[in-house]
Amino acid sequence: MDRPRIIGDTMIVPSDQEYLADIDAFLEATLRGFGVDESIIADIAISVSELVNNAMLHGNKSAADKSVTIKLLRENSSVKITISDQGAGFDPDSIEDPLAEENLMKEIGRGIFIVRSLMDSVDIEAATTGTTVTIAKAF
Amino acid sequence: MRLADREQDGIVILEPKGKIMGGPDATLLHDKLYEYIDQGKKKVVVDLSKVDWMNSTGLGILISGYTTLRNNEGILKLANVTDKIQSLLTITKLVSVFEAFDSIEDAVASFK
Numbered sequence: 001m002d003r004p005r006i007i008g009d010t011m012i013v014p015s016d017q018e019y020l021a022d023i024d025a026f027l028e029a030t031l032r033g034f035g036v037d038e039s040i041i042a043d044i045a046i047s048v049s050e051l052v053n054n055a056m057l058h059g060n061k062s063a064a065d066k067s068v069t070i071k072l073l074r075e076n077s078s079v080k081i082t083i084s085d086q087g088a089g090f091d092p093d094s095i096e097d098p099l100a101e102e103n104l105m106k107e108i109g110r111g112i113f114i115v116r117s118l119m120d121s122v123d124i125e126a127a128t129t130g131t132t133v134t135i136a137k138a139f
Numbered sequence: 140m141r142l143a144d145r146e147q148d149g150i151v152i153l154e155p156k157g158k159i160m161g162g163p164d165a166t167l168l169h170d171k172l173y174e175y176i177d178q179g180k181k182k183v184v185v186d187l188s189k190v191d192w193m194n195s196t197g198l199g200i201l202i203s204g205y206t207t208l209r210n211n212e213g214i215l216k217l218a219n220v221t222d223k224i225q226s227l228l229t230i231t232k233l234v235s236v237f238e239a240f241d242s243i244e245d246a247v248a249s250f251k
Binding site for chain 1: 160193200203206223233236
């Protein structure tokens, strides 16, 4: 695919970080439509940006023929978002502790930690056909 | 994200505006920071007052600049850290790494 597509509350995007701002605009507009508070929108936007970056760079390895799907769902007073890639998957247990002294000054490796800190729940399903991360946040 | 940059009393002041989320925006901040470092500048203040939020990519750029400057007897300091970014610095324990000031003037004065 060469351009992002929006279908309802779902956005499908090529693995190109040029589209990060488009994803953020779609995300924030949809969350406002759900009635989510602005302070919570920022936490969700930070989390989704982390997961989309991971999906594009580490999952799809920026392959032009692979896409990332962002799907939003409102469930009563909470929002559930899934971010899926088409990569080869990874072992979530292999993520190092970014707070460990030897990792504190590393430039990378904090994304999932930050998402876990900001969201109410984070579920990672990694398979050889792709990784799907589901986050949820009450508002 | 947009980025303004200037020098005051020999101190580089970078003023990003918007969201630092990765991709081309983050490259802009990284490249401008290293442009000054490559020129031999050793004192840098990053004013965060107009940054809506940043993610780990933004934190990584700040750490990279801080480390590179420190290894060259320089330093990177922060000014006007917003509550949102302060929260991120706290949960990642980076609050113990960066010197942060309530204004650009205070940050600049701290170098004297």
